[in-house]
Amino acid sequence: MVQSGVVLPEHLDLFETGIARRLDFSYSGPQSARIAQMLFGGQIELGAVHTYLELFARYFVDLTPQVALIAAVSADREGNLYTGPNTEDTPTVVEAASFGGGIVIAQVAEVVDKIPRVDIPGDRVHFVVETGKPFYVEPLFTRDPAAITEPQILTAMLAIKGLYLPYGVRRLNHGIGFNTAAIELLLPTFGEKLGLKGKVCTHFALNPHPTMIPAIEAGWVEQIHCFGSEVGMEDYVRARSDIFFTGPDGSLRSNRAYCQTAGLYACDMFIGSTLQIDLEGHSSTVTASRIAGFGGAPNMGSDARGRRHPSGPWLKAGAEADPDSPAPVRRGRKLVVQIGETFGEGNAPMFVERLAALELAEKLKLDLAPVMVYADDTTHIVTEEGIANLLLCRSRDEREQAIRGVAGFTEIGRQRDRKMVERLRERGVIQRPEDLGIDPLDADRNLLAARSIKDLMLASGGLYRPPSRFRNW
Amino acid sequence: METLRFDLPAPNPARGTRRVALAGVVASGNLEALVERAGAPDRCVIEVSTAAHGFKALWEAVTADFVQRHAAGGLHISINDGGARPDIVSLRLAQGVRLIEEDEA
Numbered sequence: 001m002v003q004s005g006v007v008l009p010e011h012l013d014l015f016e017t018g019i020a021r022r023l024d025f026s027y028s029g030p031q032s033a034r035i036a037q038m039l040f041g042g043q044i045e046l047g048a049v050h051t052y053l054e055l056f057a058r059y060f061v062d063l064t065p066q067v068a069l070i071a072a073v074s075a076d077r078e079g080n081l082y083t084g085p086n087t088e089d090t091p092t093v094v095e096a097a098s099f100g101g102g103i104v105i106a107q108v109a110e111v112v113d114k115i116p117r118v119d120i121p122g123d124r125v126h127f128v129v130e131t132g133k134p135f136y137v138e139p140l141f142t143r144d145p146a147a148i149t150e151p152q153i154l155t156a157m158l159a160i161k162g163l164y165l166p167y168g169v170r171r172l173n174h175g176i177g178f179n180t181a182a183i184e185l186l187l188p189t190f191g192e193k194l195g196l197k198g199k200v201c202t203h204f205a206l207n208p209h210p211t212m213i214p215a216i217e218a219g220w221v222e223q224i225h226c227f228g229s230e231v232g233m234e235d236y237v238r239a240r241s242d243i244f245f246t247g248p249d250g251s252l253r254s255n256r257a258y259c260q261t262a263g264l265y266a267c268d269m270f271i272g273s274t275l276q277i278d279l280e281g282h283s284s285t286v287t288a289s290r291i292a293g294f295g296g297a298p299n300m301g302s303d304a305r306g307r308r309h310p311s312g313p314w315l316k317a318g319a320e321a322d323p324d325s326p327a328p329v330r331r332g333r334k335l336v337v338q339i340g341e342t343f344g345e346g347n348a349p350m351f352v353e354r355l356a357a358l359e360l361a362e363k364l365k366l367d368l369a370p371v372m373v374y375a376d377d378t379t380h381i382v383t384e385e386g387i388a389n390l391l392l393c394r395s396r397d398e399r400e401q402a403i404r405g406v407a408g409f410t411e412i413g414r415q416r417d418r419k420m421v422e423r424l425r426e427r428g429v430i431q432r433p434e435d436l437g438i439d440p441l442d443a444d445r446n447l448l449a450a451r452s453i454k455d456l457m458l459a460s461g462g463l464y465r466p467p468s469r470f471r472n473w
Numbered sequence: 474m475e476t477l478r479f480d481l482p483a484p485n486p487a488r489g490t491r492r493v494a495l496a497g498v499v500a501s502g503n504l505e506a507l508v509e510r511a512g513a514p515d516r517c518v519i520e521v522s523t524a525a526h527g528f529k530a531l532w533e534a535v536t537a538d539f540v541q542r543h544a545a546g547g548l549h550i551s552i553n554d555g556g557a558r559p560d561i562v563s564l565r566l567a568q569g570v571r572l573i574e575e576d577e578a
Contacts, residue, residue: 440567
């Protein structure tokens, strides 16, 4: 089975019943615990955990699907498909299967005379199954502002003032955690006060995060291209076709392969959260009992070695990493930022001596540990204690102490070399809140442009329709 | 419930005249810190009552850092902890000190 998102229990049932044996995938979020159990239990043989773009690439080389099962909103009598806002991986899967000699089977809610727009041409589709009901979509990108904590707000303030401002980051991708949700909600307040509107965060490769609504409404954003859609955002996106890519029918056209390519080549920054970071700066979301996969993070969170176009942030980061090379032949650097609190859920430290991904690789005898973002791609780490700029580190030792220096009260943090950390701070390798003129006591929830899902709905003029699980009114 | 008591040297005496201040709320992952003026001006006593066992070393580190960085001399702080992470603990302690520096509302 080659499948980018293994997110429904039924997907894993195929391995229990013996229909599938070997799995190559990218993301398993909601099934992360069960997939771990089945890997350890030997029911699933792991090919590899890929980044999306990497798996898509293999569809055309050595993992070409023979049978593709896809979902769409509707089909016409010629087999043309309308996927609606959730086009996502479908064009890529269909391209590989259909032109690679395979069979494409589409599940649609209804067969109609005329579809709103053709997302998949009918001559690439071999069978259509009418189900009579819409396909299921999980709201994966909705973060309730009510759950954002003060330390998360502090990390967001540090990122905006300590990274977005000095690098002038206009083209970027945000991860899906609460820290980046806090950044999105601070743009119209904290960001506005810093005079950053129009100077940062104007172009995104990003799903339609509900927490982006206040910034969009305040006029911050010029354009967003989406990997996929988000439940409840359909009407809002339709109304903001000036910002989002939409079809002639008015609804969102998402495309994961194109958006991942945009994130890799045309964005100057990736900022996202992780569960574990080691002393070199490798990060991973694998824990002892969960294998969530990477999704797009390793692709977005890596330096595109094929990039050739300059931009301010990319050149500045490149110069910081390598001040001595002549500018015309010096590669720039993508800003790859890991952001989070030093302790995560259940008081688990984000900084560890050894990644759980390494134990997993040993247990399953894998050649390669599932590292999400490699150390040599990571440029900054932001915690409530401050920002570590790894581009400015000149030795392994400096790098380790820069990481320890923002690791707070974790064991890794408490074992820092205090003198060396102070020297790194004097050089600006480590920046504390006070070095950036930020008082941690100002990290208040009143800074959030929306403090609840209801606020987001109101900010959208009632166009955002939150799924019922997020409604408490 | 585990109770911990730290009697720490506090180089910076507390400012202001307010007698008592309260920061935070008791909730899962949060805590309540009751700050009162009591004891010697160069000491700070912190009493912790916590549902999360086995984190004494972490409390030691967080409270030692707190008295170094804030004007906490002459304060007695009672913490009712709902399993807050160290970042929240530091924040609530700092908020408590700031509140007791302010005039009575």
